[in-house]
Amino acid sequence: MKSLVIDDSRAMRRILRSIMSDLGFDVIEAGDGKDGLEKFTAERDDIEVVLVDWNMPVMNGLEFVKAVRELEQFADKKLVMVTTETEPAQMARALMAGVDEFVMKPFTKEILVEKLKLIGVGLNTSEV
């Protein structure tokens, strides 16, 4: 069971890696949407959930989500935006693009777990 964490901040990637590892996921990291899309494509069969930041260089999170959702075979992949974006209009754009759930920064492990459960992502419950 793998998760892909896409964030230009090494700090945030490290935080998310730590949480997702505790939840039983093998974590793949990417530093921007383009890098993320390449890693997603390469590991798509094993990746259950993607945690993606919005505000990134090269390719932002919204562009990443649109690129993934354009491909029908990825329709079942869960995409969670981990972001500071809180404006309703921005959130609506992301939902329209195909985001399954939002996690607002700052967040706690408990909040992330709750959001993952909401979208039916399998967790190693002994660690939750």
Added chain:
Amino acid sequence: MQPFAIDQTASDPNDDDDSLVTVDLIAQMVDNLFTAMLEMDVDASPIAPPELDAETLSASIQISGERSALIQVFASHDLATKIATAMFATEASDLAEEEILDALGEVVNVIGGNVKGVYDQECALSLPCVGTIQTPLADNAMTTAFDLGGEPITVLFKERTQ
């Protein structure tokens, strides 16, 4: 070492205009970040901003669009190290210098994003920029500080007119 000029009282020059961002709101953002996410001991009651010297670390981020603003966070290297230690759940001795800077960058990224969220308008958030203080601080900015584990962390907010 030449200290940088900074008003030594928590100030809110935006009190008289239509700014949506207040000292109380910044305090709430700082409290949420450090208490909930990093489980650090922060007192969200504003304190007088400390004098900043050339070795103080600075992380800045800009909002541009229908509203424009600059947000900067200042911390000593020791405090930035403590933040990184909490953020990465590791020992200070295991941290690389760039990880300490990353941690402070993430602090301003979260606060900047929260400020952007207050604006119900089309805006973009820049990427954070971290380093030591290189330029004079913005004039007429809202500057406040908070006690974070016994050390001050300073937040500067400056809204720019179009």
